[in-house]
Amino acid sequence: MRSLPLSLVSPLTFAFAYLVSLTWCNAEELRCDVLVYGATPGGIAAALAAADDGENVILVEPTERIGGLVTCGLSHTDYHAYDGLTGSFLQFSKRVEAYYVKKYGPDSQQVKDSWRGTFGEPHVNLLIFKQMLAERKNIRVVTNAELLRCEVKPLHLIDPQAPLGPPKIIECQFDQGLAESLAIRAEMFIDASYEGDLMAMAGAEYRVGREARDEYGESLAPEQADDQLQAYNFRFIMTQAAENRVTPLAPPGYNADDFLPIVEVLKSGKIKSIFGYPNDCIFKAQLPPLPNSKHDINDVSKSAIRLSLPGINRAWPNGDRETRAKIFAEHRRDQEGLLYFLQNDERVPAKFRDEARTWGWCKDEFESTGHLPPQLYVREARRMVGLYVFRQSDCENAPGDARAKLFTDAIAMGEYGNNCHGTAHEGPRFGGKHTGDFYHATPPYQIPYGVIVPTEGDNLLVPVAASATHVGFCALRLEPIWMSMGEAAGHAAHFARKEKGDTRDPAIISQVQARLHATGAATIYFSDVLPGDADFAAAQWLGTAGGFHGLHPQPAKVRGASIVGQYSESYPGHTADLDQPLDEKLAVKWNEIAEVRQIDVAKLPRADGKLTRREWLRAAYKLRTPPKP
Template sequence: MKRILWMFGLLLAFTQVNLQAQDRVLVEAESFQNTGGWVIDQQSFDVLYSSYLMAHGMGRVVEDASTKVNFEKGGTYHMWVRTKDWAPYPTGPGAFKLSINGREIDQVFGQSGIIDWDWYYAGSVDMKKGENTLTAKDLSGFNGRFDAIYFSTSKEDKPINDNEKLLMLRKELLGLTDGPEEIGEFDLVVVGGGIAGTSAAISAARMGLKVALIQNRPVLGGNNSSEIRVHLMGRVDVNHYPKLGRIVRELDNGDPGNGNPDEKRYGDDRKEQIVKAEPNISLHLNTHVYEVEMDGNSIKAVIGRDIATNQEYRFEGTYFSDCTGDGTLGFLAGAEYRMGRESKEETGESLAADTADDFTLGTSNLWASLEKDYPSDFPETPWALQFSDEYHIDEHKADWQWETGFGNFNTIYEAEAIRDHNLRAIYGNWSYLKKEKAEKYKNNELAWVSYIGGKRESRRLMGDHVLTQMDIQDGVMYPDGSVTATWTIDLHFPDAKNSKYFEGEEFFAATKHIRVKPYTIPYRCLYSRNIDNLYMAGRNISTTHVAFGSTRVMRTCGMMGEAVGYAAYVANRNNASPREVYTRHLDEFMGIIESPLNIYTYPTLPNK
């Protein structure tokens, strides 16, 4: 979305009659003041332009969500609820009901048999002038969800369902048409608070830059957070330049493995404390960047929206770093990117696909059970994937193999469908184990299931160098070789037995590790080749699909972030572009990385 969208919304708002605005009320689900046991899901913001509430109870009914809503005029209103049936068979398990001022609406939502988001008419309701209470009651614990509730005095005023046009209505009725709140100007704006983005922000801040770190979840760490629970891989102890990796070590909370049911093992609080201890970092959690302002080929500012309150914020910067994983910032800015596999003919790589395609590594939703002192049951799940004695996964917890994607889904625009498919696999398999292997699993309960997808691959933003399989296996040492990578070329594909029983619906992966010696990633892979002030760090850097299989692990991504922070310092100091750090100031950049001196003794005042 471009800046012109909110300008159009501003014009639209001015054309509305005040009385009409008073007769329409929009309540965003994610803005409920008391979310109870419901969770806020923003993973589809780039499709819906909104977050939503979801009852993620792992088969147990969650606590009610509630909120207070003020109506300037009392009277009879017509009510619509935007929701979906996420797993229809012919109707799915996501049932919920709504109450107005303690009076329950007759209709059950989330069981329409239609998988697409839409507005469902809930009838006419009497609303008091002033404060009214809305309550959402989960009926199943199996991921019922709703996006918004709309009230109008006219029954003919059903809200539009087109996501982009609906964005204009959201802005109007939420009072966002006057534009976002100005946060300030920064030397470096980092979008994405995973290990790569957090490391980039810390690195730049410690070199004296004023940094904004924007993360669209309530915690830092990305795939290494308690929300997703993937352990850190790659090594920092075999560096060509040992300075890189120091910040990654600070953020590293040990190795709890994948899907550990103890959320504290992933160190969310520790990561946040490290960032908040940096006086040069302005941290903005729960903020999803979805618009950019451009000045020619440079990014001038980004616009983010709070995933709960919907307040919008504007961050202006000299340099920007895309650490979103999905390449979201680069995409919005018009950066050149690739997605999927290149062909052997194009890249010359022996491991490349014979024909270019849209195949990407998948997304994992990990889970774990715990043994209790008492037996428990689990509901029947006819709407989930169905397992049998011939094929089921006989495990107490998940590891990395629980993965959906593989070209069957687009990892960005079908993120919700991917997550939901993973849930259908998890719940279906667990239901089978509890029933058919009751003696083994009778005392086990699902302790945790991730509702946030842990992505592996999506867009890769193109830089002045595109890392290849040959660069890795030949150990090419370019003059700007900086980050040392050690992980194998690790390209996932559907497990053969899983494909046999769930062809086209695979959710379980296999891999073949191609071992490599430590090699360096050129600095030229860490900035955009066509957006003049854009860096990138993480799994969205400039590589082929094959090379990405090695660079994508989080300790390596964290070191990329550290390198970007140092490069932004050199660029800022010399009033240079990221490319000019390579063409004109490479010795200074490499000198920082190679220097045995403590980084805090390096001069940090800009010298423009």
């Protein structure tokens, strides 16, 4: 079923969704504390966090392969400054780097090309995720289990003594292709699927499409709301290394005439090469390369020939299995067929055809699916309407400040900026142009807790199909950020279950923040106080309270100096400068923050021209009342 433009599911649906799920077929039944649906990187991070808090977790993946796009082609991680990576993604990338060090040696080209472990080959990324999950004996992973239905009941129907309150998910049922389905009962549920399938089935409110510009005051939004969403494509992994190269074949349904118009575009001079970086090509071979002479292949922004196919994907978010399979097949026919045409059709100019033939699939990747990624790059699908809707202004500079808007309830941070590969296409398939695309640089930004919490329901968290406008989601939709939000969701599920309370309880936030900071996950960006620093948790605590906002003016250029490709040095104006003397003006501000947090200011050291920021911070952090563990 396709949604109407900007599909809105009423909150009342959540309260009555259980009525459609009273008839259950025979099912094997499992029980756990926390059920995570979707073994995307965000889902894996959620499962790891909840398990580390002592919860018994079942991680359910509808496909055969865990890891989402990080194990299915998106190996060229989307971030700008390395010091913006923290928490579970940083732990994951360090383990990827350690794998290459152990296998090839610390000075090897593979270690260098792993780019500190953020550029892992798909099969290596898969191995590391599997190892991380296997180390937690309280995580059970279930694959090939597609969500069938959810049992949802208003709280007073579960407990007659309970007051009228929000609905609660009781059980989810999954199809494993067996005679009996699998039913899992849990106390807390986390939807970490790219599509938000559990969220939607449970009746949570969501949207599909783009908001009008005036609704949230977003300059990047269209004038009128519509049902357009960001285009999809495959993230192929390819190589020119002859010893590991597999020759591409024609996909099912291939018709050479479909691609004939590309010849005129090639002759026009708009395309300089078939593979290249960053533009004037058809297949973007991301730089730097991956280890072992591989390349992550992506759509070329603003090119005359694009891999992404806007419009074809509009039925995907609300589509059933057959609908999504049809859209998947159409993307494969188009993108694999395009490559086959360029490599083999005699009508393609020889210089382009010869160049294209030097590329092929990787023999040691995706062996069970013909060396093609088994998942499509779903950049955007459903987006929950939660307690807070993340928007364009939330990741832009606060007035006159190097930093973005302050969120004292932040549970994650990001730094990639709003990035959309287009939502529609004008003109012919080859030679036309995408519309709705934008590439908006921003400073690092905080992500508030309400982005992962639905407005109704007390035991559901949604860290991937999170609450955001189309424009806002285009800043959140990166795997490191999704892992950060998933990590926060895992901890939040633990604290909500432990207190037998509602995930919407504000008291949970400080507990989640303290847990994140203690494990090296950031809720605000610093370029000079990184995970592993003795004062990391303290700086995060004070920074998330607003202690470092307003210290540096907005710089002329948001990002640091370029390193290579999309990667850059640290963001300017985001230092804590803890060894600088604490001046009187800043001391007043910090003392006010301390007083609000019920710290006895009289016990804090005074700014005397010699006292450093670090000394004050350590004293205040020691005097604070920590949240319950």
